[in-house]
Amino acid sequence: QVQLGESGGGVVQPGTSLRLSCVVSGFIFKNYAMHWVRQAPGKGLEWVALIWNDGTKISYADSVKGRFKISRDSPQNTLYLEMNDLRDDDTAIYYCARDAGGSSPDYWGHGTLIAVSS
Amino acid sequence: VVMTQSPLSLTVTLGQPASISCRSSQSLEYEGSDYLTWLHQRPGQSPRRLIYKVSHRDSGVPDRFSGSGSGTDFTLTINRVEAEDVGVYYCLQGRHWPLTFGPGTKVVI
Numbered sequence: 155q156v157q158l159g160e161s162g163g164g165v166v167q168p169g170t171s172l173r174l175s176c177v178v179s180g181f182i183f184k185n186y187a188m189h190w191v192r193q194a195p196g197k198g199l200e201w202v203a204l205i206w207n208d209g210t211k212i213s214y215a216d217s218v219k220g221r222f223k224i225s226r227d228s229p230q231n232t233l234y235l236e237m238n239d240l241r242d243d244d245t246a247i248y249y250c251a252r253d254a255g256g257s258s259p260d261y262w263g264h265g266t267l268i269a270v271s272s
Numbered sequence: 273v274v275m276t277q278s279p280l281s282l283t284v285t286l287g288q289p290a291s292i293s294c295r296s297s298q299s300l301e302y303e304g305s306d307y308l309t310w311l312h313q314r315p316g317q318s319p320r321r322l323i324y325k326v327s328h329r330d331s332g333v334p335d336r337f338s339g340s341g342s343g344t345d346f347t348l349t350i351n352r353v354e355a356e357d358v359g360v361y362y363c364l365q366g367r368h369w370p371l372t373f374g375p376g377t378k379v380v381i
Contacts, residue, residue, distance in 0.1 A: 189371075191319075198360070198362065198373060198374075198375050198376040199311075199313070199362050199364075201371040201372060201373060204371065213369040213370055213371075215370045216370065249318060249319070251319075256305070256307050256366050257307060257366025257369075257371055258321065258325070258364070258366050259311075259319075260324070260330065262318040262319055262320070263318065264318055265318060
């Protein structure tokens with residue numbers, strides 16, 4: 155069955171960097187685009203980034219553009235999110251999700267929590 | 273693209289119908305399809321996709337859920353609400369990058 159598992163979360167200080175990973179199984183990773191979506195405590199969902207299956211196209215939310223970088227390692231079935239210059243308002247649960255086509259995420263991981271605090 | 277939902281909070285009665293509206297600031301149509309997704313999130317859980325391209329229900333989603341609309345106006349309808357339907361419902365537009373979610377509609381019994 156399709157599974158996605160995020161890791162790399164934790165408590166970090168403002169201005170620092172962190173890299174999240176999302177290991178997937180149960181489907182052919184190289185055939186699917188992938189998303190990162192986040193959810194601040196008690197708030198709604200916020201789309202963060204998308205990478206096409208072959209990595210040729212990437213898009214970011216304005217709130218993270220220039221600070222975050224999405225990438226993928228298809229042989230390792232792993233999606234990454236490199237986050238730099240972290241801010242308090244980056245505090246959130248970060249989910250990875252598979253894109254089923256048409257920029258529509260169908261399967262989601264359980265999320266990993268990032269807390270940015272001094 | 274700005275996505276709006278109404279209402280933001282909805283109190284429903286078991287067995288009764290319920291509907292949620294989602295509007296986009298730009299048309300979500302592209303080559304004959306509208307790229308509008310509905311997701312449901314129960315407390316403490318990850319989101320679950322219910323419907324894609326306005327009206328296509330995902331496998332395993334009860335047929336009491338249906339989606340309709342086109343262009344900029346969309347609706348999620350629950351035919352007869354069940355207790356497990358509580359939570360927050362989000363619409364998501366996939367037509368324009370960056371993608372954007374609606375603010376969510378919280379459904380309580």
